[in-house]
Amino acid sequence: MAVTRGRAASTPTWGARLGLNPADARLAVVLLATALLLLFGSWLSGWLAAVPGETVFLVTTADGATRLPAERDGRYEFTGPAGVTIVEVIDGRARLGTSPCDEPAWHGGWIERPGQRSVCLPNRVVLEVISEGGLPGGDDGQDDLDGVTH
């Protein structure tokens, strides 16, 4: 009785099943590997690019700092020496809502870019947009502000 080693001679290779000769099959393997490598490189590049400079809303009170994610809408209460300050986050923007401040009413706008800030001095509440780590404007692009003079 003959002993068959390895793949049975009668079993066609996957290349043969697809109608490819051995040379074309090897070529296909090389091209597929190259494509996969390119895909992996592309993903790796995007992943690394997303790591630094995440934009968050930072609320600072006498009790410490709280990070509010920009992508989650919400209404948050912060208590200070003068009362309660409401911080609203909607559609990636934030603002000081109801607050015991003597700031001009026209300075209560929405903020959304790193470097922007709203302050309720009497209540010691600060809302700011920060790019985590680095300077206010950082190196996250031309659109960022390094500060606001007022």
Next chain:
Amino acid sequence: MIRQWWVRLTFIGLIAALITTAAASGWAGQAWDRMTSAYERRFRTGRATAFLMGTYVVVTAEGRGAQAAVERALARLEEVDRRLDAFDPSSEIALLAARAGGEPIPVSPDTLSFLELSDRIHRLSGGAFDPTVGPLVELWGFGAGPSRTAPPALSEVYAALAAVGWERVSWNRALGHAGLTGTGMSLVTGALAKGYAVDQAAAELLSAGIERAVIDAGGDLYLLGRRDDGGPWRVAVSHPRSPSYLGLVLVPPDTAIATSGDYERYFEHQGVLYHHLLDPRTGYPATGCLGVTVVAPTAAEADALATAIFVLGPERGRALAEDLPRVEALIYTADGQLVMTGGMAAMFVPAGGGGEPDGGD
């Protein structure tokens, strides 16, 4: 046949290897940049904040030992604030007022520097900048006392004006003392002390070897070094009457920018807005401007000149800024016009002009 497919495979393989190597080296470079950037952010940046000088102060820096440096800078800001805060009864400025009309008292080099810088801006502005407006500021309800809902009587303004006059401030650096020679006199430090404190903090950062930093004291900024991308710093200017921005000032390295506006402290009476930027010559809130932004080599100059130009009004204010080296001014006039110096026109990007922030709505 065998030779043929090996030749084909080698040829294709070489091309694939070349493509892969080129792409991988690009990604590796990018990945390296990202990793070093992440490292810089984590280990070479510092940030410290505090409520000081009646405002919110933020110091951010990049460089070796950045966190320790920003904390030292903040400590220096606190030290200057303790000495120059007119509202703190234990400060040297408050003690000067308490001893007004009497003998000079010993003061720190910071107080002497404040007086010397004030003297310079007072002279340059022809008296429009005068920290001795303390009695007027109290009268109008913008000081430590109760606030007002209506303007004071003319006779009260004249009485307060009698205690105003820079020529009655004396100091001697060699002896380390200063005094107010008229009874009832007091100093207002808000228009220069904040800027001076910012400069002192910047000096701390420089001496610590910091390469790049932003010191922001409630909108008075000093921008140390170059921005990351090598371009100018980008500072938005608040609109005096809306939550939007007037535009963007592209600020050169190692420069300060500050703004004075009538919206900072004010009250309204019978439809008229009375604000805290008082003209020391008339005793009444200055008219002509709603907001003035100044770019200058130091924060003390930017801070004090913004007030001086506000008091002088658009035309004389612009002329003053044009006469001073490395000083530029942006003036939002009472009738809603933008007046600016030649240098400011080159560094200002108005809202709606492309690339500038729109601000909130």
